Amino acid sequence: MKIILSCFITILLYVNLHAQLIDQQIANAAEIKYNRFAKNRFLDINNSLLDKLRGASDIKKLNVVNTWVNQIRYKSDKKVYGVSDYWATLYEFVGKNKGDCEDYTITKYYILKELGIDPKRLKFTYVVYKNRRGKRISHMVLTYLKVARPTSKDDILILGNNNRLVLPASKRPDIIKVIKMINGDTGAKSKKWKRLEANMKRKKL
Amino acid sequence: MSLFKQMALAISLIIIILLGAVMAINYQSSKRDMIQSLYETTVNNISSITSQLSEAGNSPALITSTIDAEFDSGYYKKIDFESNDGSFSYKQEDIDPVNGVPTWFINFTNIKLDTVTSDVSSGWNMIGIVSVDGDTGIVYKALYKMFVQLLYIFAISVSVSLIILSIMLSIILKPLKGVQKQAEAVIRNEFILQENIPYTKEFKDVVLGMNNMVSKVKAMFDKGNEELKRQKELEYIDQTTKLRNRKYLIDKLPEYLKIDARSKGGVNMLAALSGVIEANEKIGHQEVDKLFNEIANIFREEVAYYEENIIARMNGTEFSIFIPECNSKNAIAMAEAILKKSSKIIQEHKLNTGETFLSIGLYEYNYQESIGKLLSQSDNALAQAKFNDTNIHLAQVGNITEVMGKDAWREIINDAIQNNKLKFISWSTVDVKNKKIAHKALSLTLQASEEKIYYYGQFMAPANQAGLSDDIYRNVLKMLFKNDDDNFKGAVCSLRLPFEFLTLSNTYEEMKTLLNSYTLKLPFKLIIEMPDKLVSQNSELVKDYKRLFEKNHIEMGVFEFIGESIDYQYLQELRPVYIKGESSYFLSQSDQSLSALRLITDSVGIALIASGVMDMQTVEELQKRDIHTIQGKATELIKTY
Numbered sequence: 011m012k013i014i015l016s017c018f019i020t021i022l023l024y025v026n027l028h029a030q031l032i033d034q035q036i037a038n039a040a041e042i043k044y045n046r047f048a049k050n051r052f053l054d055i056n057n058s059l060l061d062k063l064r065g066a067s068d069i070k071k072l073n074v075v076n077t078w079v080n081q082i083r084y085k086s087d088k089k090v091y092g093v094s095d096y097w098a099t100l101y102e103f104v105g106k107n108k109g110d111c112e113d114y115t116i117t118k119y120y121i122l123k124e125l126g127i128d129p130k131r132l133k134f135t136y137v138v139y140k141n142r143r144g145k146r147i148s149h150m151v152l153t154y155l156k157v158a159r160p161t162s163k164d165d166i167l168i169l170g171n172n173n174r175l176v177l178p179a180s181k182r183p184d185i186i187k188v189i190k191m192i193n194g195d196t197g198a199k200s201k202k203w204k205r206l207e208a209n210m211k212r213k214k215l
Numbered sequence: 216m217s218l219f220k221q222m223a224l225a226i227s228l229i230i231i232i233l234l235g236a237v238m239a240i241n242y243q244s245s246k247r248d249m250i251q252s253l254y255e256t257t258v259n260n261i262s263s264i265t266s267q268l269s270e271a272g273n274s275p276a277l278i279t280s281t282i283d284a285e286f287d288s289g290y291y292k293k294i295d296f297e298s299n300d301g302s303f304s305y306k307q308e309d310i311d312p313v314n315g316v317p318t319w320f321i322n323f324t325n326i327k328l329d330t331v332t333s334d335v336s337s338g339w340n341m342i343g344i345v346s347v348d349g350d351t352g353i354v355y356k357a358l359y360k361m362f363v364q365l366l367y368i369f370a371i372s373v374s375v376s377l378i379i380l381s382i383m384l385s386i387i388l389k390p391l392k393g394v395q396k397q398a399e400a401v402i403r404n405e406f407i408l409q410e411n412i413p414y415t416k417e418f419k420d421v422v423l424g425m426n427n428m429v430s431k432v433k434a435m436f437d438k439g440n441e442e443l444k445r446q447k448e449l450e451y452i453d454q455t456t457k458l459r460n461r462k463y464l465i466d467k468l469p470e471y472l473k474i475d476a477r478s479k480g481g482v483n484m485l486a487a488l489s490g491v492i493e494a495n496e497k498i499g500h501q502e503v504d505k506l507f508n509e510i511a512n513i514f515r516e517e518v519a520y521y522e523e524n525i526i527a528r529m530n531g532t533e534f535s536i537f538i539p540e541c542n543s544k545n546a547i548a549m550a551e552a553i554l555k556k557s558s559k560i561i562q563e564h565k566l567n568t569g570e571t572f573l574s575i576g577l578y579e580y581n582y583q584e585s586i587g588k589l590l591s592q593s594d595n596a597l598a599q600a601k602f603n604d605t606n607i608h609l610a611q612v613g614n615i616t617e618v619m620g621k622d623a624w625r626e627i628i629n630d631a632i633q634n635n636k637l638k639f640i641s642w643s644t645v646d647v648k649n650k651k652i653a654h655k656a657l658s659l660t661l662q663a664s665e666e667k668i669y670y671y672g673q674f675m676a677p678a679n680q681a682g683l684s685d686d687i688y689r690n691v692l693k694m695l696f697k698n699d700d701d702n703f704k705g706a707v708c709s710l711r712l713p714f715e716f717l718t719l720s721n722t723y724e725e726m727k728t729l730l731n732s733y734t735l736k737l738p739f740k741l742i743i744e745m746p747d748k749l750v751s752q753n754s755e756l757v758k759d760y761k762r763l764f765e766k767n768h769i770e771m772g773v774f775e776f777i778g779e780s781i782d783y784q785y786l787q788e789l790r791p792v793y794i795k796g797e798s799s800y801f802l803s804q805s806d807q808s809l810s811a812l813r814l815i816t817d818s819v820g821i822a823l824i825a826s827g828v829m830d831m832q833t834v835e836e837l838q839k840r841d842i843h844t845i846q847g848k849a850t851e852l853i854k855t856y
Binding site: 145192203 | 283307352
């Protein structure tokens with residue numbers, strides 16, 4: 011009886027550990043729903059990011075992931091989903107190959123978390139960003155805290171979709187105001203976060 | 216509906232209404248509190264949002280970002296900002312349906328939460344108005360969760376309450392069950408006394424009252440039983456020889472002299488002792504009585520082989536020895552043996568056999584004869600015997616002229632059984648007092664061809680002789696239960712089954728199979744009549760039949776009743792719906808005997824029916840004796856409604 015129970019628990023643990031962020035099933039589903047390029051993008055997340063960066067430094071992970079995700083085209087929620095504001099899952103964003111700043115942030119966050127970066131160091135950050143023409147725009151970026159309790163702008167790295175580089179906040183004068191930093195995994199879970207979590211869990215494509 | 220069910224239903228309804236009301240109040244109260252709480256939280260939130268928007272000043276990007284950050288990190292239905300000058304407005308709204316709550320519940324709950332609004336100022340400048348709708352989805356979810364829980368609690372509470380209620384009612388009303396059983400037994404004319412007297416006063420009084428009533432009825436029955444036994448002893452038994460008497464023979468003979476009698480015939484011996492006056496003078500009355508007793512014993516010994524024999528003392532010097540199924544050759548042999556033995560006994564009593572001697576007239580009868588003819592022919596034979604040297608004379612009736620031979624009958628009857636040519640007809644049994652048909656007695660016809668119909672009286676005797684009567688009855692039962700005969704729809708019908716058929720080894724099982732399969736289809740109420748000769752045995756077979764009939768809602772009737780039983784307890788135990796006797800039987804009973812029978816039948820609810828009533832004079836005589844239900848030709852003279 012004990013042996014059977016041990017075997018059962020082992021199988022459960024094995025299955026659980028291998029509940030991957032990206033698996034063959036989601037890649038195939040993406041091919042059916044979108045196209046084979048979508049499938050390739052998912053496989054590329056596995057090959058170019060998750061497999062290769064597993065043992066890399068946090069900085070390298072941030073840079074490579076930021077660059078990879080920023081390849082995806084920007085498109086407003088209104089145009090993609092027909093609503094003014096929508097938090098897309100990684101799967102919807104990569105599958106459709108387009109999205110807005112929140113979608114970049116979400117995808118980067120989940121890939122980095124999968125790569126083993128401490129979620130406490132990652133924040134969804136609401137900022138006001140000034141574009142090249144001087145227009146102030148409400149924006150969201152993913153921020154990485156180099157230390158648990160940052161004391162200067164140098165301690166905070168910005169992963170935005172408007173800049174291909176991961177730079178400290180001190181090197182991002184275009185971000186003129188930080189409104190709020192949130193992370194539902196480590197802090198209070200808002201309604202939107204809960205909905206995102208649920209959609210990610212069921213791999214909403 | 217039983218009292219238990221009514222009480223259970225009423226209290227259950229009260230429990231359900233009370234619990235339902237508590238649940239509804241609880242639900243409404245929670246709903247009110249939740250809406251109030253959400254409103255208060257929204258008021259707190261708008262205060263915080265207003266402060267943050269104040270810091271944003273007039274920058275739309277800042278306002279947008281602030282609203283986004285607040286909306287995304289909290290629980291809101293809507294945050295809406297509109298600048299005072301109308302140049303800028305921004306709205307974040309959750310338009311997704313509430314997950315996990317069915318639409319019908321949302322429609323049913325229909326929460327209406329007031330929008331909370333607040334002015335936003337930057338320094339002394341009023342820059343706009345923000346309005347916030349709290350997230351009613353939270354309330355819907357919480358209320359739905361609570362609603363489901365309340366339903367579970369309600370279901371469990373109601374179930375537990377009903378179980379407890381059922382147990383309590385069972386305990387409280389347990390004595391009533393006993394009273395009910397006793398009442399049902401009284402309806403069935405059973406004498407059941409309640410041993411357990413209930414503690415509850417009302418029930419106790421009812422039980423004691425019913426016990427008292429049952430005891431009185433039982434005493435009535437017992438009294439009637441004892442009286443009837445005593446009367447039968449006086450009416451049917453010769454006190455000297457303990458043989459049956461003439462009255463018994465007359466009452467019993469119809470059983471053997473009828474169209475469907477199983478026995479085709481036999482011999483009736485009429486024995487007379489001559490020289491009794493002289494014998495009395497010589498040896499005295501007591502010795503002569505002893506002589507009669509010894510002669511009676513000789514009769515018993517000699518005819519013992521024939522189980523159905525009836526030995527009756529007809530008068531002071533004459534005896535009738537009725538022997539069905541006995542032929543003349545055997546009867547003469549028996550008569551000779553009787554004469555020889557009696558002559559020896561007469562000598563032993565020191566009497567002259569030339570002066571005191573026995574003469575035996577034998578008459579070979581057949582089943583078609585009347586009682587009168589049988590007795591007169593026997594008398595004639597005896598008269599002849601007295602003048603014979605041998606003191607024996609045999610008179611024989613001529614052979615019965617059969618219309619058809621046995622084989623021809625066998626063919627017709629077999630054909631009728633196989634090709635459904637037997638049909639039911641009915642004769643009315645009439646309640647003369649109320650001018651109503653009490654029930655219809657079923658009989659049979661045999662449709663041999665389009666032109667030729669044989670009636671029961673015509674074909675049943677040949678069927679008996681051909682050994683086919685059991686097959687006919689078997690077929691009759693199948694016809695009765697399997698065919699959808701609507702002729703008797705809604706009526707009460709009786710079917711008479713003979714002793715020989717009922718006592719066949721497989722009749723009971725066959726009937727059981729038929730009844731279990733087809734009784735529910737019967738379009739009429741059925742009474743199966745059984746002969747008193749069988750019913751009075753009160754054997755296991757009779758009890759089995761009774762149980763089978765009861766189970767299938769069939770009543771039991773008794774026919775050919777002459778009250779010859781040594782005990783009438785069987786009437787109480789088997790409780791037939793009626794007993795039928797020949798009209799002559801009822802008319803010849805003494806007042807004491809009939810009133811004793813009445814006492815018995817009235818106490819257990821059995822009706823008395825006189826059969827073979829031929830004319831209105833007999834009807835009137837029967838009515839004088841309180842017999843109002845009749846069967847026979849006279850029923851055609853009575854107009855019924």
